[in-house]
Amino acid sequence: MKNVVLLTLAVLFSVVTFGQDAAEKINQANEAMQAEDYATAFKLYDEAMKNLGDVQVDSTINYNIAIAAYRAENMDGALEYFQKAINVGVNLEKSYEYMARIYNDKEDYAKAVDNFEKAIGAADGDTESMVFNAAIAAYRGDMLDKAVELFGQSVENGYRGETALYYKAVALRKKGDDAAYKATLEEGVNKFPGDDKISSALANVYVSEGNELYKKGVAILNAANQKVQDGSLKTTDDAYNAEVEKAQVEFRAAVEVLEKAKELDASNQNAQKLIDACSAVL
Structure with a gap:
């Protein structure tokens, strides 16, 4: 019987000790926060929260502990206590x-x-x-x-x-x-x-479109000239001139798009090169 009583008293004493220790550590942590010693503040808060005993703390303490951890660059600790703050509906x-x-x-x-x-x-x-x-x-x-x-x-x-x-x-x-x-x-x-990044990006889109139109025109001309070389067409034939006109339609369309690119980005050298190439065959 005596042993049981002594054991009970020991447990009670332990709880009271933990409670007093937790309260003291929370006070010390508050002081560390005031001094902007966030690593120390978090360590003390965390130790206190793990051994609260019968100490009653406000639910907002979890958010404050999380801030201490965050400012101490202890991100795992910050995540833990921000989640605890969320769990009790704080901030x-x-x-x-x-x-x-x-x-x-x-x-x-x-x-x-x-x-x-x-x-x-x-x-x-x-x-x-x-x-x-x-x-x-x-x-x-x-x-x-x-x-x-x-x-x-x-x-x-x-x-x-x-x-x-x-x-x-x-x-x-x-x-x-x-x-x-x-x-x-x-x-x-x-x-x-006035935004250069947007203008430059759109100019590149127009250059790409102009390049595709230019390549279509070149392909039409090359096909017509190949027929001339093969002897199936003459440069004086109406059919040849019709193919040249088709190519020029593509070149003119390319120039129109490429001029839009230059208006957006005057420094776009590819736009000018393609305009020059189109102009050479118009």
């Missing part, structure tokens, strides 16, 4: 946003996007920057449909519209949708005529 928007940032730095872009979108859903106020950051994470993670959607939202929000529209276009090109890529760049040139 949902910021907790999700910080988790998104951490996953983004870890290059776990799927989780980054997921947490950005949860932060956006939990937000009461401005979310424009988070939408844009979620779009960037989606793009980096090759989540191209999501990137197109979120960059489109950023354009609508008017948040870094030029950059958002450009990367929306690039995401569309990576998806293999060349028509939508071109249409988005044309939209960008109209909305942001």
